[in-house]
Amino acid sequence: MLGSDYGGQVCASARALEVVGQRWTLLILRDLFLGFVRFDDLVDSLGVTRSVLARRLSHLEEHRLISRELYQEHPERYEYRITAKGAELLDVLARLLEWGETYYPHPDGPTRLLQHTGCGGAVRSLLTCTSCGDHLGPADVTALPGPARAGMSHPPTSEQGPGLRHLHGPRTGVETTDEP
Amino acid sequence: MLGSDYGGQVCASARALEVVGQRWTLLILRDLFLGFVRFDDLVDSLGVTRSVLARRLSHLEEHRLISRELYQEHPERYEYRITAKGAELLDVLARLLEWGETYYPHPDGPTRLLQHTGCGGAVRSLLTCTSCGDHLGPADVTALPGPARAGMSHPPTSEQGPGLRHLHGPRTGVETTDEP
DNA sequence: GACCCCGAGTCTCGTGACGAAACGCACTCG
DNA sequence: CGAGTGCGTTTCGTCACGAGACTCGGGGTC
Numbered sequence: 001m002l003g004s005d006y007g008g009q010v011c012a013s014a015r016a017l018e019v020v021g022q023r024w025t026l027l028i029l030r031d032l033f034l035g036f037v038r039f040d041d042l043v044d045s046l047g048v049t050r051s052v053l054a055r056r057l058s059h060l061e062e063h064r065l066i067s068r069e070l071y072q073e074h075p076e077r078y079e080y081r082i083t084a085k086g087a088e089l090l091d092v093l094a095r096l097l098e099w100g101e102t103y104y105p106h107p108d109g110p111t112r113l114l115q116h117t118g119c120g121g122a123v124r125s126l127l128t129c130t131s132c133g134d135h136l137g138p139a140d141v142t143a144l145p146g147p148a149r150a151g152m153s154h155p156p157t158s159e160q161g162p163g164l165r166h167l168h169g170p171r172t173g174v175e176t177t178d179e180p
Numbered sequence: 181m182l183g184s185d186y187g188g189q190v191c192a193s194a195r196a197l198e199v200v201g202q203r204w205t206l207l208i209l210r211d212l213f214l215g216f217v218r219f220d221d222l223v224d225s226l227g228v229t230r231s232v233l234a235r236r237l238s239h240l241e242e243h244r245l246i247s248r249e250l251y252q253e254h255p256e257r258y259e260y261r262i263t264a265k266g267a268e269l270l271d272v273l274a275r276l277l278e279w280g281e282t283y284y285p286h287p288d289g290p291t292r293l294l295q296h297t298g299c300g301g302a303v304r305s306l307l308t309c310t311s312c313g314d315h316l317g318p319a320d321v322t323a324l325p326g327p328a329r330a331g332m333s334h335p336p337t338s339e340q341g342p343g344l345r346h347l348h349g350p351r352t353g354v355e356t357t358d359e360p
Numbered sequence: 361g362a363c364c365c366c367g368a369g370t371c372t373c374g375t376g377a378c379g380a381a382a383c384g385c386a387c388t389c390g
Numbered sequence: 391c392g393a394g395t396g397c398g399t400t401t402c403g404t405c406a407c408g409a410g411a412c413t414c415g416g417g418g419t420c
Contacts, residue, residue, distance in 0.1 A: 052407065146289055
Protein backbone atom coordinates (compact mmCIF):
# COMPACT_ATOMS: atom_id res chain seq x y z
CA MET A 1 0.00 0.00 0.00
CA LEU A 2 0.90 3.61 0.10
CA GLY A 3 2.48 4.30 -3.22
CA SER A 4 3.79 7.78 -3.48
CA ASP A 5 2.27 9.28 -6.57
CA TYR A 6 -0.49 11.79 -6.01
CA GLY A 7 -0.98 12.63 -9.64
CA GLY A 8 -1.48 16.11 -10.93
CA GLN A 9 -2.05 17.73 -7.60
CA VAL A 10 -0.97 21.31 -7.29
CA CYS A 11 -1.12 21.59 -3.54
CA ALA A 12 2.20 21.54 -1.75
CA SER A 13 1.00 19.20 0.95
CA ALA A 14 0.44 16.59 -1.74
CA ARG A 15 4.01 17.09 -2.93
CA ALA A 16 5.23 16.73 0.64
CA LEU A 17 3.29 13.52 1.04
CA GLU A 18 4.78 12.14 -2.14
CA VAL A 19 8.11 12.30 -0.34
CA VAL A 20 7.24 11.33 3.22
CA GLY A 21 3.74 9.92 2.91
CA GLN A 22 4.68 6.32 2.36
CA ARG A 23 4.23 3.71 5.01
CA TRP A 24 7.02 3.74 7.64
CA THR A 25 8.74 6.87 6.36
CA LEU A 26 7.69 9.21 9.14
CA LEU A 27 8.36 6.58 11.77
CA ILE A 28 11.84 6.07 10.38
CA LEU A 29 12.52 9.77 10.79
CA ARG A 30 11.17 9.63 14.33
CA ASP A 31 13.51 6.79 15.17
CA LEU A 32 16.49 8.54 13.65
CA PHE A 33 15.66 11.50 15.84
CA LEU A 34 15.46 9.23 18.86
CA GLY A 35 18.90 7.88 18.15
CA PHE A 36 18.24 4.66 16.28
CA VAL A 37 20.68 5.35 13.50
CA ARG A 38 21.82 1.93 12.28
CA PHE A 39 20.06 -0.47 10.00
CA ASP A 40 19.47 -3.30 12.43
CA ASP A 41 18.49 -0.93 15.22
CA LEU A 42 15.77 0.44 12.97
CA VAL A 43 14.60 -3.02 12.03
CA ASP A 44 14.36 -4.03 15.68
CA SER A 45 12.76 -0.81 16.83
CA LEU A 46 10.19 -0.48 14.08
CA GLY A 47 9.43 -4.04 13.16
CA VAL A 48 9.70 -3.03 9.53
CA THR A 49 10.88 -5.50 6.92
CA ARG A 50 14.52 -5.25 5.92
CA SER A 51 13.66 -4.85 2.26
CA VAL A 52 11.20 -2.05 2.89
CA LEU A 53 13.57 -0.28 5.24
CA ALA A 54 16.33 -0.40 2.65
CA ARG A 55 13.98 1.08 0.05
CA ARG A 56 12.83 3.85 2.37
CA LEU A 57 16.32 4.78 3.47
CA SER A 58 17.59 5.13 -0.05
CA HIS A 59 14.52 7.11 -1.00
CA LEU A 60 15.05 9.44 1.95
CA GLU A 61 18.69 9.81 1.06
CA GLU A 62 17.84 10.59 -2.56
CA HIS A 63 15.64 13.40 -1.35
CA ARG A 64 18.29 14.48 1.14
CA LEU A 65 16.17 14.14 4.22
CA ILE A 66 18.88 11.93 5.65
CA SER A 67 22.55 11.35 4.93
CA ARG A 68 24.73 8.27 5.25
CA GLU A 69 27.78 8.64 7.47
CA LEU A 70 30.61 6.13 7.54
CA TYR A 71 31.13 4.99 11.11
CA GLN A 72 33.48 2.08 10.43
CA GLU A 73 35.64 0.93 7.53
CA HIS A 74 36.54 -2.71 6.87
CA PRO A 75 33.50 -3.71 6.60
CA GLU A 76 32.15 -0.40 5.46
CA ARG A 77 29.31 0.50 7.75
CA TYR A 78 27.12 3.55 7.57
CA GLU A 79 24.70 5.15 9.93
CA TYR A 80 21.98 7.54 9.01
CA ARG A 81 21.55 11.11 10.14
CA ILE A 82 18.70 13.50 9.67
CA THR A 83 19.56 16.56 7.63
CA ALA A 84 18.12 19.99 8.33
CA LYS A 85 15.55 19.39 5.63
CA GLY A 86 14.43 16.22 7.32
CA ALA A 87 14.55 17.77 10.77
CA GLU A 88 11.99 20.34 9.81
CA LEU A 89 9.46 17.56 9.69
CA LEU A 90 9.92 17.06 13.38
CA ASP A 91 7.05 19.46 13.97
CA VAL A 92 4.80 17.14 12.04
CA LEU A 93 5.82 14.23 14.21
CA ALA A 94 5.46 16.29 17.35
CA ARG A 95 1.93 17.22 16.43
CA LEU A 96 1.09 13.66 15.51
CA LEU A 97 2.50 12.56 18.85
CA GLU A 98 0.36 15.05 20.79
CA TRP A 99 -2.69 14.02 18.84
CA GLY A 100 -2.04 10.35 19.43
CA GLU A 101 -1.52 10.90 23.16
CA THR A 102 -4.76 12.84 23.34
CA TYR A 103 -7.08 10.50 21.50
CA TYR A 104 -5.38 7.15 21.78
CA PRO A 105 -3.58 7.38 25.10
CA HIS A 106 -1.48 4.57 26.43
CA PRO A 107 -3.01 3.13 29.61
CA ASP A 108 0.17 3.82 31.59
CA GLY A 109 0.45 7.42 30.51
CA PRO A 110 2.40 9.25 27.83
CA THR A 111 5.10 7.30 26.09
CA ARG A 112 7.19 10.18 24.87
CA LEU A 113 7.67 13.72 25.94
CA LEU A 114 9.37 16.51 24.10
CA GLN A 115 11.48 18.84 26.15
CA HIS A 116 13.06 22.17 25.38
CA THR A 117 16.76 21.40 25.69
CA GLY A 118 17.43 24.87 27.02
CA CYS A 119 14.87 25.45 29.72
CA GLY A 120 13.41 21.99 30.22
CA GLY A 121 9.85 23.04 29.43
CA ALA A 122 7.39 20.91 27.49
CA VAL A 123 7.28 21.47 23.76
CA ARG A 124 4.12 21.72 21.70
CA SER A 125 3.45 22.41 18.07
CA LEU A 126 1.09 25.36 17.77
CA LEU A 127 -0.59 27.19 14.95
CA THR A 128 0.65 30.72 15.31
CA CYS A 129 -0.33 33.92 13.56
CA THR A 130 2.86 35.58 12.35
CA SER A 131 1.15 38.91 12.39
CA CYS A 132 -0.59 39.17 15.76
CA GLY A 133 1.32 36.35 17.42
CA ASP A 134 -1.77 34.60 18.74
CA HIS A 135 -1.98 30.87 19.06
CA LEU A 136 -4.84 29.65 16.93
CA GLY A 137 -7.22 26.75 16.80
CA PRO A 138 -8.22 25.09 13.53
CA ALA A 139 -11.42 27.12 13.34
CA ASP A 140 -9.51 30.41 13.28
CA VAL A 141 -7.80 29.61 10.03
CA THR A 142 -8.92 30.24 6.46
CA ALA A 143 -7.27 28.71 3.42
CA LEU A 144 -6.66 30.95 0.44
CA PRO A 145 -5.63 29.92 -3.04
CA GLY A 146 -2.16 31.27 -3.77
CA PRO A 147 -0.77 32.80 -6.97
CA ALA A 148 -0.14 29.46 -8.64
CA ARG A 149 -3.79 28.64 -8.43
CA ALA A 150 -5.46 31.39 -10.40
CA GLY A 151 -8.81 30.14 -11.61
CA MET A 152 -8.30 26.57 -10.55
CA SER A 153 -10.65 24.17 -8.90
CA HIS A 154 -12.47 25.51 -5.91
CA PRO A 155 -15.12 23.87 -3.82
CA PRO A 156 -18.28 23.58 -5.92
CA THR A 157 -20.89 23.48 -3.19
CA SER A 158 -19.69 26.77 -1.88
CA GLU A 159 -22.45 26.95 0.67
CA GLN A 160 -19.59 26.03 2.93
CA GLY A 161 -16.33 27.55 1.77
CA PRO A 162 -12.88 26.83 3.08
CA GLY A 163 -12.68 26.74 6.82
CA LEU A 164 -14.34 25.08 9.70
CA ARG A 165 -17.13 27.42 10.59
CA HIS A 166 -19.24 24.64 12.00
CA LEU A 167 -16.67 24.34 14.76
CA HIS A 168 -16.72 27.44 16.85
CA GLY A 169 -14.05 29.10 18.88
CA PRO A 170 -10.38 28.31 19.29
CA ARG A 171 -9.48 24.86 20.55
CA THR A 172 -13.11 23.89 20.37
CA GLY A 173 -14.38 20.99 22.37
CA VAL A 174 -17.41 20.24 20.25
CA GLU A 175 -17.95 16.57 19.51
CA THR A 176 -14.65 15.85 21.17
CA THR A 177 -15.50 12.21 21.25
CA ASP A 178 -12.48 10.84 23.02
CA GLU A 179 -12.60 7.12 22.69
CA PRO A 180 -10.38 4.16 23.46
CA MET B 181 -6.82 -2.22 10.03
CA LEU B 182 -6.40 -2.13 6.30
CA GLY B 183 -2.69 -2.58 6.24
CA SER B 184 -2.22 0.29 8.62
CA ASP B 185 -0.98 -1.80 11.47
CA TYR B 186 2.26 -0.72 13.04
CA GLY B 187 2.57 -3.71 15.30
CA GLY B 188 3.46 -3.55 18.94
CA GLN B 189 4.65 0.03 18.89
CA VAL B 190 4.20 1.94 22.07
CA CYS B 191 4.82 5.40 20.67
CA ALA B 192 1.75 7.55 20.23
CA SER B 193 2.81 8.81 16.83
CA ALA B 194 2.61 5.24 15.58
CA ARG B 195 -0.92 5.01 16.93
CA ALA B 196 -1.78 8.27 15.23
CA LEU B 197 -0.40 6.99 11.95
CA GLU B 198 -2.45 3.84 12.24
CA VAL B 199 -5.48 6.09 11.99
CA VAL B 200 -4.40 8.74 9.50
CA GLY B 201 -1.25 7.27 7.99
CA GLN B 202 -2.87 5.52 5.08
CA ARG B 203 -2.61 6.76 1.57
CA TRP B 204 -5.03 9.64 0.79
CA THR B 205 -6.30 10.02 4.34
CA LEU B 206 -4.56 13.29 5.13
CA LEU B 207 -5.39 14.71 1.73
CA ILE B 208 -9.03 13.87 2.25
CA LEU B 209 -9.00 15.85 5.48
CA ARG B 210 -7.31 18.73 3.69
CA ASP B 211 -10.01 18.75 1.03
CA LEU B 212 -12.77 18.61 3.59
CA PHE B 213 -11.21 21.63 5.23
CA LEU B 214 -11.08 23.39 1.88
CA GLY B 215 -14.76 22.81 1.35
CA PHE B 216 -14.88 19.70 -0.81
CA VAL B 217 -17.45 17.91 1.27
CA ARG B 218 -19.32 15.64 -1.13
CA PHE B 219 -18.27 12.31 -2.51
CA ASP B 220 -17.95 13.25 -6.15
CA ASP B 221 -16.23 16.53 -5.33
CA LEU B 222 -13.60 14.61 -3.46
CA VAL B 223 -13.17 12.14 -6.30
CA ASP B 224 -12.71 14.97 -8.79
CA SER B 225 -10.45 17.03 -6.59
CA LEU B 226 -8.18 14.25 -5.40
CA GLY B 227 -8.16 11.84 -8.28
CA VAL B 228 -8.66 9.04 -5.80
CA THR B 229 -10.53 5.90 -6.75
CA ARG B 230 -14.15 5.75 -5.66
CA SER B 231 -13.63 2.48 -3.85
CA VAL B 232 -10.66 3.75 -1.89
CA LEU B 233 -12.41 6.99 -1.04
CA ALA B 234 -15.41 5.09 0.30
CA ARG B 235 -13.15 2.94 2.46
CA ARG B 236 -11.28 5.95 3.82
CA LEU B 237 -14.40 7.93 4.57
CA SER B 238 -15.97 5.13 6.53
CA HIS B 239 -12.71 4.54 8.35
CA LEU B 240 -12.49 8.22 9.24
CA GLU B 241 -16.09 8.22 10.37
CA GLU B 242 -15.52 5.14 12.51
CA HIS B 243 -12.74 6.96 14.26
CA ARG B 244 -14.86 10.10 14.47
CA LEU B 245 -12.51 12.36 12.60
CA ILE B 246 -15.39 13.22 10.33
CA SER B 247 -19.16 12.98 10.55
CA ARG B 248 -21.81 12.41 7.90
CA GLU B 249 -24.47 15.10 7.66
CA LEU B 250 -27.68 14.66 5.72
CA TYR B 251 -28.01 17.48 3.23
CA GLN B 252 -30.92 16.09 1.20
CA GLU B 253 -33.58 13.42 1.69
CA HIS B 254 -35.17 11.48 -1.17
CA PRO B 255 -32.44 10.29 -2.31
CA GLU B 256 -30.61 10.39 0.98
CA ARG B 257 -27.41 12.30 0.45
CA TYR B 258 -24.74 13.00 2.98
CA GLU B 259 -21.82 15.33 3.10
CA TYR B 260 -18.82 14.98 5.31
CA ARG B 261 -17.65 17.37 7.99
CA ILE B 262 -14.49 17.42 9.99
CA THR B 263 -15.03 16.98 13.72
CA ALA B 264 -12.94 18.76 16.32
CA LYS B 265 -10.84 15.63 16.64
CA GLY B 266 -10.11 15.68 12.94
CA ALA B 267 -9.58 19.42 12.89
CA GLU B 268 -6.72 19.14 15.32
CA LEU B 269 -4.75 17.47 12.59
CA LEU B 270 -4.88 20.67 10.62
CA ASP B 271 -1.59 21.66 12.22
CA VAL B 272 -0.01 18.61 10.69
CA LEU B 273 -1.27 19.56 7.27
CA ALA B 274 -0.21 23.15 7.74
CA ARG B 275 3.31 22.09 8.57
CA LEU B 276 3.40 19.68 5.67
CA LEU B 277 2.22 22.47 3.41
CA GLU B 278 4.95 24.83 4.58
CA TRP B 279 7.55 22.16 4.15
CA GLY B 280 6.33 21.30 0.69
CA GLU B 281 6.33 24.96 -0.35
CA THR B 282 9.87 25.34 0.95
CA TYR B 283 11.53 22.35 -0.63
CA TYR B 284 9.30 21.56 -3.58
CA PRO B 285 7.96 24.95 -4.59
CA HIS B 286 5.54 25.36 -7.43
CA PRO B 287 7.12 27.37 -10.27
CA ASP B 288 4.35 29.96 -10.12
CA GLY B 289 4.60 30.52 -6.40
CA PRO B 290 2.72 29.19 -3.40
CA THR B 291 -0.46 27.29 -4.10
CA ARG B 292 -2.14 27.69 -0.76
CA LEU B 293 -1.88 30.18 2.04
CA LEU B 294 -3.25 29.95 5.50
CA GLN B 295 -4.69 33.10 6.94
CA HIS B 296 -5.74 34.04 10.45
CA THR B 297 -9.46 34.65 10.02
CA GLY B 298 -9.39 37.36 12.65
CA CYS B 299 -6.47 39.57 11.73
CA GLY B 300 -5.60 38.37 8.25
CA GLY B 301 -2.03 37.47 9.13
CA ALA B 302 -0.20 34.43 7.79
CA VAL B 303 -0.41 31.29 9.86
CA ARG B 304 2.50 28.99 10.61
CA SER B 305 2.87 25.90 12.70
CA LEU B 306 5.66 26.42 15.22
CA LEU B 307 7.32 24.32 17.88
CA THR B 308 6.76 26.30 21.02
CA CYS B 309 8.09 25.86 24.53
CA THR B 310 5.12 26.00 26.89
CA SER B 311 7.37 27.11 29.69
CA CYS B 312 9.50 29.91 28.27
CA GLY B 313 7.32 30.60 25.24
CA ASP B 314 10.19 30.53 22.77
CA HIS B 315 9.77 29.24 19.26
CA LEU B 316 12.14 26.35 18.76
CA GLY B 317 13.95 24.62 15.97
CA PRO B 318 14.26 20.86 15.75
CA ALA B 319 17.72 20.95 17.31
CA ASP B 320 16.43 22.58 20.50
CA VAL B 321 14.24 19.64 21.36
CA THR B 322 15.06 16.49 23.31
CA ALA B 323 12.83 13.44 23.44
CA LEU B 324 12.30 11.77 26.78
CA PRO B 325 10.73 8.41 27.43
CA GLY B 326 7.49 8.90 29.34
CA PRO B 327 6.03 6.89 32.23
CA ALA B 328 4.65 4.16 29.99
CA ARG B 329 8.10 3.36 28.77
CA ALA B 330 9.99 2.45 31.90
CA GLY B 331 12.91 0.26 30.95
CA MET B 332 11.91 -0.16 27.33
CA SER B 333 13.98 -0.04 24.23
CA HIS B 334 16.33 2.86 23.93
CA PRO B 335 18.88 3.63 21.29
CA PRO B 336 21.65 1.04 21.57
CA THR B 337 24.51 2.98 20.05
CA SER B 338 24.05 5.67 22.64
CA GLU B 339 27.07 7.56 21.40
CA GLN B 340 24.34 9.72 19.90
CA GLY B 341 21.30 9.88 22.12
CA PRO B 342 17.94 11.38 21.26
CA GLY B 343 18.17 14.73 19.59
CA LEU B 344 19.82 16.35 16.69
CA ARG B 345 23.07 17.59 18.10
CA HIS B 346 24.81 17.38 14.76
CA LEU B 347 22.56 20.18 13.61
CA HIS B 348 23.40 23.29 15.54
CA GLY B 349 21.33 26.30 16.43
CA PRO B 350 17.66 27.02 15.99
CA ARG B 351 16.26 26.88 12.46
CA THR B 352 19.63 25.71 11.25
CA GLY B 353 20.60 26.12 7.68
CA VAL B 354 23.22 23.42 7.56
CA GLU B 355 23.03 21.14 4.58
CA THR B 356 19.86 22.86 3.56
CA THR B 357 20.09 21.26 0.20
CA ASP B 358 17.16 22.81 -1.53
CA GLU B 359 16.74 20.90 -4.71
CA PRO B 360 14.35 20.81 -7.65
C1' DG C 361 42.50 -22.74 7.85
C1' DA C 362 37.95 -24.00 10.04
C1' DC C 363 34.45 -22.21 12.32
C1' DC C 364 31.07 -19.07 13.97
C1' DC C 365 29.55 -14.28 14.63
C1' DC C 366 28.14 -9.68 13.08
C1' DG C 367 25.92 -5.91 10.51
C1' DA C 368 23.87 -4.54 6.26
C1' DG C 369 21.56 -5.29 2.86
C1' DT C 370 19.14 -8.47 -1.24
C1' DC C 371 16.03 -12.15 -2.98
C1' DT C 372 11.90 -15.04 -3.36
C1' DC C 373 7.37 -15.88 -2.73
C1' DG C 374 2.51 -15.41 -1.36
C1' DT C 375 -1.05 -12.07 0.02
C1' DG C 376 -3.59 -8.05 -0.06
C1' DA C 377 -4.26 -3.01 -1.09
C1' DC C 378 -4.61 -0.16 -4.87
C1' DG C 379 -6.09 1.89 -9.64
C1' DA C 380 -9.30 1.75 -13.50
C1' DA C 381 -13.59 1.42 -14.92
C1' DA C 382 -18.04 -0.69 -15.27
C1' DC C 383 -22.14 -1.50 -12.65
C1' DG C 384 -26.19 -0.81 -9.24
C1' DC C 385 -29.46 1.95 -6.95
C1' DA C 386 -32.63 5.54 -5.62
C1' DC C 387 -34.54 9.28 -6.95
C1' DT C 388 -35.72 13.69 -10.13
C1' DC C 389 -36.77 15.91 -14.31
C1' DG C 390 -38.53 16.61 -19.05
C1' DC D 391 -40.42 6.40 -20.13
C1' DG D 392 -35.74 7.45 -20.73
C1' DA D 393 -31.91 10.38 -19.38
C1' DG D 394 -29.44 12.44 -15.73
C1' DT D 395 -27.46 12.83 -10.92
C1' DG D 396 -25.09 11.51 -6.68
C1' DC D 397 -23.03 7.73 -4.20
C1' DG D 398 -21.23 4.02 -3.54
C1' DT D 399 -19.88 -1.30 -4.82
C1' DT D 400 -17.92 -4.85 -7.73
C1' DT D 401 -14.51 -6.92 -10.65
C1' DC D 402 -10.11 -7.60 -12.16
C1' DG D 403 -5.18 -7.10 -12.95
C1' DT D 404 -0.99 -5.20 -10.94
C1' DC D 405 2.17 -3.76 -7.65
C1' DA D 406 3.85 -3.06 -2.93
C1' DC D 407 4.26 -5.19 1.31
C1' DG D 408 5.43 -8.88 5.07
C1' DA D 409 8.02 -12.97 6.29
C1' DG D 410 12.09 -14.86 6.33
C1' DA D 411 15.99 -17.12 4.02
C1' DC D 412 20.18 -15.84 1.78
C1' DT D 413 24.53 -13.24 0.51
C1' DC D 414 28.54 -10.58 1.36
C1' DG D 415 32.52 -8.62 3.60
C1' DG D 416 35.01 -8.86 7.39
C1' DG D 417 36.48 -10.11 12.61
C1' DG D 418 37.56 -13.28 16.55
C1' DT D 419 39.10 -17.61 18.28
C1' DC D 420 41.47 -21.74 18.34
